[in-house]
Amino acid sequence: MAQNAKGTGLWSLLAVPIMLWTIVPLLFMVALSLKSADTLADPDQNILGNFWPKDPTWENYELIFTGGASDLFTPALRNSLIVCLLSTLISVVLAMFCAYAISRLEFKGKRLILTTALAVSFFPVVAMVTPLFDVWRQIGLFDTIPGLIIPYLALTLPLSIWTMSAFFQQIPWEMEQAAQVDGASSWQAFRKVIVPLAAPGVFTTAIITFFTAWNDFVFAISLTSDRARTVPAALAFFTGASQFEQPTGAIMAAAVVVTIPVVILVLFFQRRIVAGLTSGAVKG
Amino acid sequence: MTGRRGRRTATLAAVVTGAGLVLAACGGSADTSDDSSTLTWYINPDAGGADPNGGGQAQLARECSEASGGAYEIRVELLPNSATDQRQQLLRRLAANDKGVDLMSMDPVFVAEFAEAGFLDEVPSELTEEFTADAVSAAVESAGWKGQLYASPLWANTQLLWYRKSVAQEAGLDMSRPVTWDQLIDAAAKVDTDIGVQASLYEGYTVWINAMIEGAGGQIVQNPGADAADLTFGLESPEGKEAAAVIESFVDQNVGGPALGSTDETTTLDGFRLETSSFMVNWIYVYSSLKDADPAVFDDLGWARYPRTVEGEESKPPLGGIEMGVNQASENKDASWEAVQCLTSQESQKAYMLGSGNPAARKAVYDDPEVREQFPMADLIRESLDAGAPRPLTQYYGDVSSGIQREYSPPGSVDPDTTPQRTTRLLQDVLNGDALL
């Protein structure tokens, strides 16, 4: 017992460098977003070796929300939200039926579906971009929201199918039958028993799927220009307040803004996300 | 069993239809309704950015819209900072036949590629005279392709040789007379100072190499307009070797600074400001930049025409700037050309030069007293522009430039006997589809 406690203490000590390694870049992100353009490269105006600004300022946030960079950032934020939420919704709904069939029903071709999903998720995104661009430009989907949602399904569907089938496999489905034996109609059984059982898995899948879509860069820079541009692409094409001003502060302010929602999701649903990630890949 | 299945199928169908509807709804809303009199102008970022009162293109857009009396309303969209990214953004939109682009600000080197691909509307013949009569010749040359005019010069950039008067004197250089690169290098070596040039792996390096080859009387592309297979290059010519020799002596004499291979306009200006270099070739904007920031440096600042590559041959300063074109897919071409007429008028060019510090493409602007007061070197700018040479006019410009940058980088590896030859072979292979870039 004593040995065990000592062991735990040692492990806790190891947690410190891990946490530092994780958090320092995050803090630097925030620090950069609080620096004005002329203090960015000036060590005298910063503390801790050019790390944290002596006079933090909100001007970068003003720039991206109301100032010169707002034309670039706010539509991108809106596009990101629309595109990611819609593609998450569509793929989770489609995957829900698919995963239910895979985990609950006996039918030929199950393996084919899972293997296809896996192969699709291995396909290099950059290789899909050119053919898609060529078609999109001809049928008018270039730089539109649907023009981005459709390829995002290629990213999100396989992931949703895998993660959700893993979840559904763990659900004790006998309860559904039990409910029906008890005289509940199929609909009641579905609503009262299946929905509560499946909801956590569906929800977790949705979060992970959302992260994947939120992260995409290649489709976003190749298939959009400015009307449907999402945040990662906007970050790469940020311009400063003028030609000769580096957009560093504005980029980092935007980076902080788009990181907040995912951090909130992580804070609230940490356990679920861990479960989702791990069961999706290695459920023995 | 059947009932359950039926219901499931129904739910499924409903959901899928719902998703489809959502998609369709999005498709509808993403198409911005195009008011016929609204023109969208894609601008490169300048000193004014997107600010309608910033003195840049955004302000021109506002003023011309107001002056049109409601005939059109120009909306600006900002392109990214680097010329490479600007080309890509425009190219993708144009290739997509995007009606949402009416006007665009193009780097002179984009015109050939865009025109060859059929992306640009030809300048209406009745406007040709107005757009070209007073404009500097290199800018006009860049605005055309295969005998047709596709753009109107909005402004034209050029480089000058900026120097510290005291150091030039100390080195015994007579700056009132044209200097050659060799003289400059010797002088800088003598007084142990650097010469700021742009030799990083980017477009600016091509600008420098091209200016030196042109200055020696040669040309990178000898038959502009030819197809990929027939294009001939002048890198291996004696003129091309002269240019390579200058780069070589920069390295040998160590006058390019410790990081010659990563110098661009900004680092060159910084070096000049911090007095590690006493000479630099750079665009006109550095003048206002130095004026605002460093009184000490500014008092000692001198300017002269771009250095000669060879003794006795006039230098051919680099040409930059912006050409204004109209998208062939635009639904408002007439209004667009009308807007270009206003945006590139002499008055607009003058306002733009004063507001943004970017030199006008029309020669008459340089006689304006206000311009002359703000730019004491106005005559030299006009002279340089008039004598300037555009970068190679070819629809494959992007590949030509990248290939040269790749083979001439880092500057320390340049050898006049092998580099031009190697580069020529690479360019031929790349254009024939026999090599990657």
Next chain:
Amino acid sequence: MSDRAKAEQRLGWKLAMPAFIVMVAVTGYPILQAIWNSFFSYRLTDPDNREFTGLSNYIVSLTDPVFWTSMKMTVLVTVFTVAVELVFGFIIALVMHRIVIPRRTLRTLVLIPYSIITVVSAFTWFFAFSVDTGFVNRWLEWLPFIEQDYNWFGGFWSSFFVISLSEIWKTTPFMSLLLLAGLAQVDGSMEEAAKVDGASWWQVLVKVILPNMKAAVMVALLFRTLDAFRIFDNIFIMTGGANDTTSLSVLIYRQTIDRTEIGLGSALSVILFLCVLGIAALFVKGFKVDLAQGRN
């Protein structure tokens, strides 16, 4: 087959079909089109000169030193980042598995890099290592080879290092979570038994823990290897491919989007896809990773 089984078969396909069709349609089309395009000499800005050239694009790609330089970069990044992540991810997984006190905090913190946009991570590390905006040079000044104006993005190895660092920071959490799941499956009583038998900590790790989580390790390795092999975002943001840091994905992007050489780019895409399939096959056949385990 009984009626019931047939009905189930039909229902199964009905439910799975929409997802399956959408998935195949959105990827199948581009894949086939890319293969088709790869046999042509085709430039977007010069469509009139499109011509069938057979395998020429493949031959050009495979014989060009540029291709092999980017292949070298891609393999180096993959091997280096995955190896570091495996060790590092395992340590993190062990810590997460064993500790009691800041357990929740640690798990939450570790998840944040995973959920952050790769482009954001790339920018943060890029600015951190930049000479002007960065802090790294100032923090590491005591090291003999680092000076205040050391340019990390001036050479191959230093650029490679920073690119890998960003990749590692962002993706180690994923690796460690997969390994954590594997650790959870190791039977605690076997560990205890080994300890009672006088096995050292290291012996327990190598003889008991690792063999029992081999499946988890393999799956984690497979996913990360395939992912790392397609690296794009970090390189695009930090160096744009300068100093030989062009990866295969960046090379494809440059040919297709930048140069609009669709034929050559498509050939490279097909080559990249084949590489990825090869790696997957190697893992699945060579190391007997059963991905569809327990799904039948």
